[in-house]
Amino acid sequence: MEPAASLGQKTLAGLAYLGGLAKLGLRAAYYAFIGPFRGKPLRMSRAIHQAMAVGVGALPILTLISFFIGVILALQGAYELRKFGALNYVSSAVAISVTRELGPLITAIVVIGRSGSAFAAEIGTMKVTEEIDALETMALDPVQFLVTPKFLAMAAMLPCLTIWADTMGVFGGALFGVTGAGFTFDRYMRATLEALEMRDLTTGLIKSVVFGGTITAVGCYEGFCTGAGAEQVGRSTTASVVTSIFLVIAVDLVFTALFYVLGRT
Amino acid sequence: MSERTTSPSTAPTDGSEIALSVRNLRVSYGEREVLHGISLEVRHRETLVILGGSGSGKSTLLRALVGLAKPSGGEIWAYGVNLCAARPAELAAYRKKLGISFQGGALFGSMTVAENVALPLREHTRLEESTIEIMVRLKLDQVGLAGFENYRPSELSGGMKKRAAVARALAMDPQILFFDEPSAGLDPIIAAGIDHLILNLKQAFPMTVVVVTHELASAFLIADRMVLIDKGNILAIGTPGEFRASTQPRVRQFLDRVAETEVTGETGYLQMLTERRPREYRND
Numbered sequence: 001m002e003p004a005a006s007l008g009q010k011t012l013a014g015l016a017y018l019g020g021l022a023k024l025g026l027r028a029a030y031y032a033f034i035g036p037f038r039g040k041p042l043r044m045s046r047a048i049h050q051a052m053a054v055g056v057g058a059l060p061i062l063t064l065i066s067f068f069i070g071v072i073l074a075l076q077g078a079y080e081l082r083k084f085g086a087l088n089y090v091s092s093a094v095a096i097s098v099t100r101e102l103g104p105l106i107t108a109i110v111v112i113g114r115s116g117s118a119f120a121a122e123i124g125t126m127k128v129t130e131e132i133d134a135l136e137t138m139a140l141d142p143v144q145f146l147v148t149p150k151f152l153a154m155a156a157m158l159p160c161l162t163i164w165a166d167t168m169g170v171f172g173g174a175l176f177g178v179t180g181a182g183f184t185f186d187r188y189m190r191a192t193l194e195a196l197e198m199r200d201l202t203t204g205l206i207k208s209v210v211f212g213g214t215i216t217a218v219g220c221y222e223g224f225c226t227g228a229g230a231e232q233v234g235r236s237t238t239a240s241v242v243t244s245i246f247l248v249i250a251v252d253l254v255f256t257a258l259f260y261v262l263g264r265t
Numbered sequence: 266m267s268e269r270t271t272s273p274s275t276a277p278t279d280g281s282e283i284a285l286s287v288r289n290l291r292v293s294y295g296e297r298e299v300l301h302g303i304s305l306e307v308r309h310r311e312t313l314v315i316l317g318g319s320g321s322g323k324s325t326l327l328r329a330l331v332g333l334a335k336p337s338g339g340e341i342w343a344y345g346v347n348l349c350a351a352r353p354a355e356l357a358a359y360r361k362k363l364g365i366s367f368q369g370g371a372l373f374g375s376m377t378v379a380e381n382v383a384l385p386l387r388e389h390t391r392l393e394e395s396t397i398e399i400m401v402r403l404k405l406d407q408v409g410l411a412g413f414e415n416y417r418p419s420e421l422s423g424g425m426k427k428r429a430a431v432a433r434a435l436a437m438d439p440q441i442l443f444f445d446e447p448s449a450g451l452d453p454i455i456a457a458g459i460d461h462l463i464l465n466l467k468q469a470f471p472m473t474v475v476v477v478t479h480e481l482a483s484a485f486l487i488a489d490r491m492v493l494i495d496k497g498n499i500l501a502i503g504t505p506g507e508f509r510a511s512t513q514p515r516v517r518q519f520l521d522r523v524a525e526t527e528v529t530g531e532t533g534y535l536q537m538l539t540e541r542r543p544r545e546y547r548n549d
Contacts (some may be wrong), residue, residue: 130371137331137365138385139357 021217024143024224028151028216031144046149047156054115054150055157059164062110066165069102070094070172078181087181091188092195094173099200100259103166105252107158108211112244116219119150120240123223124233132224147220151213158212159205166204203259210255211248218244284309284441284473285330290339292325299325301497302339307441312467312474314484317494318519326494327445327477331365332356361389364434365443369450370426372418378405378429379414385436404432407469408462424455431462435470442466444476448483460486481520485509493519 036042077093123146126132135142170192177183183191222240226232285307292300299322307313317323328334330341332348341348344362346355372381382401386392392400405411408428418426427447434442447463448456460483467474467487478484484491485505493500493508493516501508501516511517 125374129369129374130367131373133328133333134365134367134371134373136333137360137363138388139360140384140388 017221021214021221024147024221025151025213025217027143028147028220031141031148032152035144035148040144042152043145043149046145047152050149050153051157053118054111054153055161058107058110058114058161061114062107062161062165063168065110066098066103066106066168067172067175069106070098070169070174071176072172073097073102073169074173074176074180078176088191090181091173091177091183091191095170095192095195096200098169098173099166099196099204101204101252101256103169104162104204104208104211105248106169107161107165107208108215108248109245111154111158111161111212112215112241112248115154116215116244117237117241119216119219120222120226120236121233122146123220124226124236127224127226128228128230128233142224147216150220151216154212154216155209158208158215162204162208163201166201199263203255207252207255210251214247214251215244218247282309283307284343285475286340286342287326287330288340288342290326290329290341291337292322292329292334293337298337299497300329300336303494303497303499304339305492305499305502307473307475308490310471310473311489312463312476312487314488314491315475315477315494316479316481316484316491316519317477318479321494322497323477323479323494324445327443327475330475331363331443332360361437362440363443364431364437364439364441366427366430366434366445366447368446370418370430372426372429372433374418376417377414378410378416378418378421378432381418381429382433382436385433389437400436401432404435405429407435407466408432422455424451424458427451427459428462431466435466438470439472441473441475444474444478446478447476448478448480456480456483459483463487481522495519 031040032042073094074090077090078087081087081089081093123132123142126135126146132142135145170189173192174183174185174188177188178185219240222236222243226236283306287303287305287307290300290303291298303322303326315323315326325334329336330348332351336349339349343359346359348356348359351359372378373384376384379398379401382404383397386397386400390397401414402411405414408431410425410428410432413421413425413429418429421429431444444463447459451459463474463476464487466472474487476484476487485508488505490502490504491508492502495515500519501511501513503511508516508520511520517523
């Protein structure tokens with residue numbers, strides 16, 4: 001009976017958590033899309049400030065990581081393809097796996113580490129120092145003030161970063177293609193473009209928008225759930241990273257399965 | 266001095282004499298009830314000091330009065346609205362009439378002092394930027410922080426942070442100003458400076474002030490009336506003079522700063538176990 005009861009409790013807690021995320025997301029969406037028509041102005045300057053931090057700040061590390069992933073994919077792909085004398089296909093193997101899967105995923109994981117955790121730490125600290133209370137007592141909704149700009153920034157920047165990561169991944173593949181598989185750079189790029197369909201790119205971008213929403217919701221929600229005391233901020237930050245990675249992968253699984261089914265018909 | 270409040274009249278407050286009317290307020294955190302049916306009235310333009318030891322529930326009472334803690338029972342009437350059942354718009358309208366100085370200041374770390382003070386003005390008014398700038402300078406001048414506009418909260422000392430928080434609380438010309446532990450964490454001289462700031466503000470602006478504190482000296486200096494809270498109940502309400510003359514044992518214990526009975530040795534422990542505590546201050 002004990003394990004069943006504990007399983008039930010954990011399931012309920014998990015569902016409550018997802019409910020909390022959805023509620024937060026919906027409220028943020030209300031302030032983004034409906035609020036402006038009801039005299040609650042959008043905080044564009046805050047959103048742009050966040051977008052700079054989320055997007056531009058992530059470029060150097062994302063460039064390096066996605067380039068390396070491109071090289072690794074090409075090397076691993078070539079290892080198998082060479083057996084069949086199909087080394088030519090290394091460009092399409094890299095292109096498709098990067099745009100459909102790894103580009104969005106790597107981007108999401110970099111952004112979780114840089115921004116999702118920062119959201120949790122920022123809001124958590126504000127909770128501990130009563131700044132959230134101060135906002136509320138000034139009749140300012142913390143969701144409108146803090147969360148909506150973050151959602152907008154993420155929704156705009158994650159697809160951009162994903163396109164950048166896709167490109168860098170392909171360049172990484174090209175490095176191997178040119179040095180190890182007898183391509184010229186020009187030919188590698190042309191082979192990549194021939195292999196790619198628009199659908200590959202759009203599925204990746206749709207995923208990235210959903211990832212962005214997930215990361216923001218978890219980061220902000222964990223921030224708001226911070227208890228009293230500075231050590232709680234650390235706990236929320238860690239929890240936001242772990243939960244975001246798990247949820248992003250879970251969402252990825254759902255969407256990949258969905259696109260697979262849709263793609264067959 | 267009244268022995269606890271008599272239950273207030275059932276007629277809603279007309280707003281002329283009474284700023285806030287609290288009736289049988291109960292607040293719980295989870296299973297634990299922190300306030301067990303508090304009833305009190307805050308009069309217009311008075312300085313009411315809520316006194317109490319650590320864990321007495323005084324901060325919770327303040328949080329309930331500004332709508333941050335959700336009561337589990339009772340009513341708080343302010344400007345014709347019961348805050349415990351208020352719609353979000355009504356609560357927002359009430360909050361625009363308040364200024365709150367939080368214990369640690371709660372200034373926004375990402376903004377300068379001037380931006381902190383300007384925030385409510387920018388959000389809730391359509392004033393021009395130049396007007397806001399002048400108002401911010403005025404408010405900072407009132408709390409003695411002229412010239413610190415462009416400092417970040419992290420660059421200010423504890424006392425200055427409190428002053429900046431007061432300036433922000435004053436930004437919207439509040440009708441009720443709340444202070445949560447205004448002298449907590451400050452040395453006696455700086456703390457006295459904050460007390461005088463409160464007195465000066467009262468002289469300059471006719472507003473209702475509610476202060477939560479455990480500092481006796483400060484309470485006697487600034488209060489028109491005082492409330493002593495103990496273990497979630499009101500022990501006594503009255504003027505500072507009435508408090509000084511009080512003979513209630515628990516009130517005296519608090520005012521004379523007598524420690525809870527300390528246990529020394531075996532006999533003392535036995536005594537503590539068998540001793541009947543005085544009943545007078547258990548008002549229920």
